[in-house]
Amino acid sequence: MIGYTCKYVPTELFEAMGVETKRIDPNVTNYDKAETMMHANLCSYIKGVLEDVMSSNYEGVVLTNCCDSTKRLYDTLRKEFPDKFVYILDLPRKNTEDAVKLYENSIMSMIKHYEEFSGRVFDKDKLKQILQSKNKKKEYKRGRINIGIVGARCNDGIMDVIKKSGAEIGFNISCTGDERIFDIKNYDNLLNEYVKELFAKIPCVRMVDLNKRKEFMTRSKDVVDGIIYHTVKFCDIYSYDYVEIKNKLNIPILKVETDYTKQCEGQIKTRVEAFIESLNVIKSDEKSDCEKKYPDCGRSSMCVGCDADREKNIIESRNRYNAIKSDVEKEKSLGEVKSNMSSDKKIYVLGIDSGSTSTNAVILDGKRKIVASDVVRTGAKSSESARRALENVLRKAGIDKEELSLIVSTGYGRVSIDFADKNVTEISCHGKGAHYLNPDVRTIIDIGGQDSKAIRLNDKGEVIDFVMNDKCAAGTGRFLEMMARTLEIDIKDMGPISLNWKEDIKISSMCSVFAESEVISLIAENKEKPDIIHALNNSIAGKTNALLGRVGRESKFMMSGGVAQNIGVVKALEEKIGEELFIPEEPEIVGAIGAAIYGLESINN
Known part of the structure; x- marks a missing residue:
């Protein structure tokens, strides 16, 4: 099997020699082995490829000279695998x-070297047979949410999240x-025509002429409902491409940046699912009366009429739709909840928000009144914390789980x-709860505790x-907990203590580890605790203000999450924003409230 990393690699040539090819899609937890052979600061994707090659049985690897890291x-x-076929x-x-002729010559040289290496004959x-079998273009289906993938190498994990989210x-x-x-068209000069076809694809951003790429992206809004732009950390060329697309295209776009490790999957899953949830909202708002009446019809949004078999088509389309639902049993039980609920039965819906620091539960009744709420510390197992929160909130509400x-x-x-009937991302739930x-x-x-978010809502x-924020503790509750331990104070006291600051100290590093080193140095200089905490608050406010700059600042502002209880951080943020923040009485339960509202809407719709 030959592994490859670039779409310009002529994989069909190897297929014509009876050789299987595989796009290398690293799925690693660390780069321990790769970093013994390469510099630690190289592209994480390239290090992942090396890890994958070391753990897989590739006969060889074919690369292109697209960047210095690949070289x-x-x-x-x-050097490390002299017995493998390695070609660039x-x-x-x-x-x-x-250019076509130059690449054709490079490919012919590769064929010659592989024939000598393997004993196979091109x-x-x-x-010709292989290329003739690959001449059918994909037909885009409208109806469900369609996502376009753009940017650097996008791993299969992101693709799976998209599909499991119903898109x-x-x-x-x-x-x-x-x-x-x-x-x-012309098979007489097959290799030359084949190379021309490789270059005829949508060009990657390293190419000089990007007009075809730009034209395709301009037309993309007719094909997809939103774009997920994937970048690999430190791959600057794709960051520039993302900015241009975001600024020029009037289409929802989500940027996700990974280091190609499994540890990224949690945050990426939340981002992608929340993005698709927001696209479903947009699509629902844009639906015609006909589409709202027949949600499973599957017809194009350009539909102008119905044939005599419409009811049959609707039934068939609904069956196809139900067949691909990711969680059939839960949807079925939800339907039973609606059908079995009598008009005189009291409605209680539980929303439960399982976060990294706390697990929060809220019960709403059928009139959207908060019956009870509870906040517990998330322990070593999120499922056990959730059950604890469930028991506590049921006891406070005076009702049974049934x-x-x-x-x-x-x-x-x-x-x-x-024990949950359905789940929704915390992004969407915070929107519902805040509203x-x-x-x-x-x-x-x-x-x-784990991340920071800036979320913009409509009316x-x-x-x-x-x-x-990226996969980093800076500016989060964990960051403050770490600093509280360093300063030997209770985290609950940080806010009030910081209000007594006198000296305006600056902390330059946003990295939690380096910031802690700065704090230790400030302690050694005999700086006062209120001044140090005030500096930490300003550091968090600066990072959060940068997030607002990316999402867009639109008044009025609310702050939620456990850190909203820290008056020092709140005041530092208000100074940066230039406006007073709305702080809920219990800022930790905003997401749980939103989850409960989603439940009520599911029952009422």
Whole structure:
């Protein structure tokens, strides 16, 4: 088997020699082995490729000279695996006749080397058959949410999240995602025509002429409902491309940045699911009366009429729709809740938010009144914390679990709560909860134990945009907990103590580890605790204000999450924003309130 990393690699040539090819999609937890062979600061994707090659049975690897990191990978593979076929193609950056000829020569050289290496013989007739079998273009289906994938190499984990969230992948023009479709007219000069077809694909951003790429992106709003733009950490070229697309296209776009490790999956899952939830809201608002009446019809939004078999078509479409639901049993039980509920039965819905620091539960009645709420510390197992919160809130409400009409979970641990009937991302739930508490709120600042979020809402409390911090503890509740331990004070006392500051100290580093080193140095300089805490508050406020800059500042502002109880951070943020923040009485339960509201809406719809 030959592994490859770039869509310009001529994989069909190896297929014509009876060799299986595989796009290398690293799925690793660390780079321990790779960093013994390569520099630790190299591209994480390239290090992941090296880890994958070391753990897999590849006969060889074919690369293109697309970047310096890939060239370093080539040198390392050649040195460490002298018995494997390792080849790097000289890929031109232009799409001209001369460039095609140069790449054709590079490919012919590769064929010659592989024939000598393997003893196999390249068969042009077999290549012709393969290319003829790959000439059908994909038909885009409207009806469900369609997502376009753009940017750097996007791993299969993100694709799986998209599909499990009930969306389709409309197109994938990331590094390795372009479809292998060929429209060759002249088979007399087969290799040259084949290379022309490789260059005829949507160009990657390293190419000189990007007009075809820009034209495709301009038309993308006719094909997809939103775009997920994936970048690998430190791959600057794709960051520039993302900014241009975001500024020029009037289409929802989500940027996700990964280091290609499994540890990224939790945050990526939340971002992607929340993005798709927001697209469903947009799509629902744009539906015609006909589409709202027949939600499972599956017809195009350009539909102008119905045929005589419409009812039959609706039934067939509904059956197809139900067949692909990710959680059939829970949807079925939800239907039973609706059908069995009598008009005189009291409605109670539980929303439970399983976060990294706290697990929060709220019970609402059928009139959207808060019956009871509870906050418990999230322990070593999120499922056990959730059950503790459930027991506490039921006791406070004075009802039994059987009296609950529905349970909706949210937060990072939502999928681990086995007693929940459905789950929704915390992004959408914070929108619902904030709108419930204050309908005038348009921007939410949520600083929790693990992450920070800035969420922008419309006048209905629906999420229209959001950003989250990267995989870093800086500016979160964990950051403050760490600093409280360093300063030997209770975290609850940090806010009041900081109000007595006198000296305006600056903490330059946003990294939790380096910031702690700065705090230790300040302690050694005999600086006062109020001044140090005030500096930490300003540091958090600066990072949070940067998130607001990315999502857009729209008044009025609400702050939720445990850090909203820290008066020092609140005041530092208000100074940065230039406006007073709305702080709920219990800022930790905003997400749980939103989850409960989603449950009520599910019952009432």
